[in-house]
Amino acid sequence: MVSQAKNYLARVLKLASGVPIKWTLVPLLLVAILVWIAAITTPDTKLHVFFLDVGQGDAILIRTPSHHHILIDGGPSPEAITNELGERLPFWSRSIDLVVLTHPHDDHITGLVEVLRRYEVKQVLESGIECDSPAYSEWLKLIDEKGIKRTIARAGQRIELGAGIWLDILHPPADLLQGTDSDTDNNGVVLRLVYGEVSFLLTADIYHEGEQCLLRQGVELESAVLKVAHHGADTSSSLPFLNAVSPQLAIISVGEDNPYHLPDEEVCDRLEQSLGQDRVYLTSERGTIELISDGHKLWLKTER
Amino acid sequence: MTLIYLSLSWIIGVYVGSSIGLAWGIAVVALAGVLILVLLLRRRRALLLFGLCLILLSGGIARYQATIPTWDENALQFYNDREHPVQIEGLVAADPEPGDESTALRLEQIKIEIDGEWREVSGAALVYAPRFPPFGAERDFPYYRYGDLLRIEGYLETPPELEDFDWAQYLARQGIYSIMHYPDNVKLVASGQGAKPLEWLYGLRDDMSQALDRSLPEPQNSLAQAVLLGKRGGLPLELKEDFASIGTAHVIAVSGLHVSIVAGIFLSLGVYLFGRRRPTYLLFALAAVWLYALLTGFRPPVFRAAIMGSLWLVGDYIGRPRSALTALLLAAAIMVGIQPVLLWDPSFQLSFAAMAGLVFLTPKFQDLGAKALGGISEQTGWRASSARFAVDILSVTLGAILFTLPLIAFYFHRISIVALPANFFILPAVPGIIITAALVGVVGPVTLPVAQVLGWVAWLFTTYAIKVSELFSALPFASVDVKVGLPLVCTYYVLIAIALWLIAKRRQLRRWFPKRRII
Numbered sequence: 001m002v003s004q005a006k007n008y009l010a011r012v013l014k015l016a017s018g019v020p021i022k023w024t025l026v027p028l029l030l031v032a033i034l035v036w037i038a039a040i041t042t043p044d045t046k047l048h049v050f051f052l053d054v055g056q057g058d059a060i061l062i063r064t065p066s067h068h069h070i071l072i073d074g075g076p077s078p079e080a081i082t083n084e085l086g087e088r089l090p091f092w093s094r095s096i097d098l099v100v101l102t103h104p105h106d107d108h109i110t111g112l113v114e115v116l117r118r119y120e121v122k123q124v125l126e127s128g129i130e131c132d133s134p135a136y137s138e139w140l141k142l143i144d145e146k147g148i149k150r151t152i153a154r155a156g157q158r159i160e161l162g163a164g165i166w167l168d169i170l171h172p173p174a175d176l177l178q179g180t181d182s183d184t185d186n187n188g189v190v191l192r193l194v195y196g197e198v199s200f201l202l203t204a205d206i207y208h209e210g211e212q213c214l215l216r217q218g219v220e221l222e223s224a225v226l227k228v229a230h231h232g233a234d235t236s237s238s239l240p241f242l243n244a245v246s247p248q249l250a251i252i253s254v255g256e257d258n259p260y261h262l263p264d265e266e267v268c269d270r271l272e273q274s275l276g277q278d279r280v281y282l283t284s285e286r287g288t289i290e291l292i293s294d295g296h297k298l299w300l301k302t303e304r
Numbered sequence: 305m306t307l308i309y310l311s312l313s314w315i316i317g318v319y320v321g322s323s324i325g326l327a328w329g330i331a332v333v334a335l336a337g338v339l340i341l342v343l344l345l346r347r348r349r350a351l352l353l354f355g356l357c358l359i360l361l362s363g364g365i366a367r368y369q370a371t372i373p374t375w376d377e378n379a380l381q382f383y384n385d386r387e388h389p390v391q392i393e394g395l396v397a398a399d400p401e402p403g404d405e406s407t408a409l410r411l412e413q414i415k416i417e418i419d420g421e422w423r424e425v426s427g428a429a430l431v432y433a434p435r436f437p438p439f440g441a442e443r444d445f446p447y448y449r450y451g452d453l454l455r456i457e458g459y460l461e462t463p464p465e466l467e468d469f470d471w472a473q474y475l476a477r478q479g480i481y482s483i484m485h486y487p488d489n490v491k492l493v494a495s496g497q498g499a500k501p502l503e504w505l506y507g508l509r510d511d512m513s514q515a516l517d518r519s520l521p522e523p524q525n526s527l528a529q530a531v532l533l534g535k536r537g538g539l540p541l542e543l544k545e546d547f548a549s550i551g552t553a554h555v556i557a558v559s560g561l562h563v564s565i566v567a568g569i570f571l572s573l574g575v576y577l578f579g580r581r582r583p584t585y586l587l588f589a590l591a592a593v594w595l596y597a598l599l600t601g602f603r604p605p606v607f608r609a610a611i612m613g614s615l616w617l618v619g620d621y622i623g624r625p626r627s628a629l630t631a632l633l634l635a636a637a638i639m640v641g642i643q644p645v646l647l648w649d650p651s652f653q654l655s656f657a658a659m660a661g662l663v664f665l666t667p668k669f670q671d672l673g674a675k676a677l678g679g680i681s682e683q684t685g686w687r688a689s690s691a692r693f694a695v696d697i698l699s700v701t702l703g704a705i706l707f708t709l710p711l712i713a714f715y716f717h718r719i720s721i722v723a724l725p726a727n728f729f730i731l732p733a734v735p736g737i738i739i740t741a742a743l744v745g746v747v748g749p750v751t752l753p754v755a756q757v758l759g760w761v762a763w764l765f766t767t768y769a770i771k772v773s774e775l776f777s778a779l780p781f782a783s784v785d786v787k788v789g790l791p792l793v794c795t796y797y798v799l800i801a802i803a804l805w806l807i808a809k810r811r812q813l814r815r816w817f818p819k820r821r822i823i
Contacts, residue, residue, distance in 0.1 A: 034760055079404040083540055086521030091763050094756055117445055118517050134436030
């Protein structure tokens with residue numbers, strides 16, 4: 001037995017030594033280059049929040065210090081979201097830890113369906129509001145086919161992201177809002193990302209009714225960064241709500257020359273009055289907006 | 305030589321057929337026939353050749369005349385631009401091309417509903433169908449399949465002429481005179497109505513495409529799919545413009561370049577595996593070339609290149625490697641015979657010119673390069689082989705650039721200044737992209753994790769090509785705008801022809817003008 005194994009090993013070694021050096025040179029070189037690129041491009045250990053430039057829609061990517069990736073909505077374009085992810089995720093990674101669908105409208109879900117198809121998504125979180133659209137049925141089908149864990153978001157839940165970072169789910173309430181101007185929008189998933197002294201309020205597409213509901217609950221809303229609700233439409237961002245959040249920075253996720261003429265001028269004026277000039281950033285003007293934090297400070301980087 | 309004359313006659317016939325009617329054509333050919341009969345009565349062989357040429361010439365004229373589309377109620381385009389939507393039923397006759405907002409389908413064997421009755425009409429339609437159709441729940445991405453019989457309702461439109469691109473002409477070359485945007489009531493009547501081998505092949509293509517989708521990030525994935533499968537739907541516009549502005553657009557449009565790379569790779573592999581003694585290696589390379597052509601969805605440029613490549617491979621085997629010009633013209637004649645309008649297609653003319661450049665100019669540059677290198681080219685070792693490699697790439701690029709330059713200036717009003725260095729750096733990555741992307745596509749459907757690891761290598765080659773294109777296109781002088789008329793283009797080619805003739809007759813010229821007298 002042992003002699004046989006020895007014999008076999010000797011033969012393998014003989015074969016291996018017969019391989020010319022130039023045959024091993026190219027594969028080894030490729031591996032070396034890949035290892036170097038991986039080492040050089042490894043991200044830092046700060047919190048990164050990207051408000052992705054995906055046209056008229058929402059898509060927010062979070063990278064935690066422990067390199068977990070969370071994607072909140074996917075925008076209207078499969079091409080835009082996959083290109084943005086290709087640029088932000090490390091080249092070897094094909095997985096996303098959590099995908100959040102705030103509400104199933106096309107400008108939030110279309111890109112996410114493509115992400116579910118291409119990436120290995122470990123868990124999804126959504127409001128659970130059904131929608132009679134082909135994109136939403138495709139979303140449910142892919143979750144079922146791939147056996148992805150699906151959680152229904154309700155106010156009061158908290159997702160721990162490690163390193164003292166968490167996501168609080170502030171909305172929708174256990175008893176969903178009914179009879180509002182848009183129940184689908186008003187029951188969207190509202191999240192507050194907290195890291196030390198810095199927090200982000202991500203308000204999906206909720207209207208005044210949703211904002212009032214949040215104010216009534218008396219939950220902590222105050223945040224350094226506000227993702228302005230509903231792409232800056234006049235359906236949202238009432239003054240009492242803005243006062244309660246009292247952000248230092250406001251981000252509006254909109255497409256250039258969109259047919260809805262968003263963001264609304266009045267909303268922009270209101271934001272600039274409460275935050276001050278140069279504190280409102282539009283993805284249509286700045287491209288992808290990146291916010292970086294170590295838990296105390298906040299840095300801002302824009303594409304344009 | 306005979307084949308060259310015959311192919312040329314056919315091509316000229318098609319060209320002439322576009323400007324004169326069939327009756328006139330026959331009259332002219334008959335007159336020429338009588339004239340030649342009188343002149344060449346004594347020389348049998350020449351008479352036979354010219355006779356055949358004339359027959360092919362008139363055949364070409366007739367062939368063109370037969371393709372002029374009809375415009376009556378039996379043609380689909382008759383129902384274009386109506387006030388009311390129409391209902392049509394048709395077969396998805398090519399691989400669906402999913403885009404960002406909609407999926408492009410080519411419908412054939414179309415029936416149209418008129419006053420409650422279904423009428424069969426001629427012509428194909430290009431339909432931009434919704435990305436998620438109502439029957440999507442039963443299907444996986446891309447939801448539509450080759451061989452589906454669809455019933456749709458919408459407005460048939462005549463393709464518009466775009467600002468700097470004759471889209472209507474481009475579609476006409478594919479037999480499409482009607483388009484439909486976002487039809488309503490998309491119903492799946494039946495499936496599996498197409499040809500079985502094509503169904504299998506498009507299935508394979510789709511498996512490879514999805515494996516790549518899952519293994520590579522964007523835009524590397526789109527580049528790999530454009531190069532390997534001819535799928536250009538996902539390429540970001542900026543990237544396309546970058547490649548075009550530095551004169552490397554041929555890299556992302558599957559073309560003769562890719563076919564010759566595939567032929568080269570599999571020819572060496574075949575020789576290594578089976579030896580040169582039996583024709584097995586040749587059949588192996590031929591099979592690889594045609595499989596690749598099929599995988600790219602049988603796009604016209606690839607089909608063309610596959611014909612040319614096969615003729616070249618066979619010519620090489622039967623010991624006539626110098627008959628490249630014959631192969632080129634014969635392939636052109638066959639292609640034009642299948643689709644006469646191709647003759648006016650810039651892409652056809654460009655790839656023809658590029659191949660002509662490779663045939664006529666590249667060997668001259670290779671000779672020059674060998675002279676410049678001196679003794680090194682004879683040696684073995686990595687230094688000599690990389691020097692030869694560099695000379696080969698430069699010669700190939702220069703040959704193709706010099707022959708395509710006036711056509712590019714004429715059609716696109718823009719020529720690239722950095723084309724030579726850009727191609728020099730990007731071209732070596734193309735075989736790497738083809739090989740690694742093919743590996744990912746083949747391994748992916750079996751075991752995805754292994755494909756994803758292979759995808760890292762494919763990522764390396766594609767990222768390299770993308771970075772180089774970004775680097776060169778960022779240069780302020782990457783490309784310049786030019787305005788060139790037809791006379792200048794013709795003058796350019798005549799000058800090149802004279803130069804080539806002078807080089808060929810160098811020895812005779814030396815005899816006529818001995819050196820000392822010139823000095």
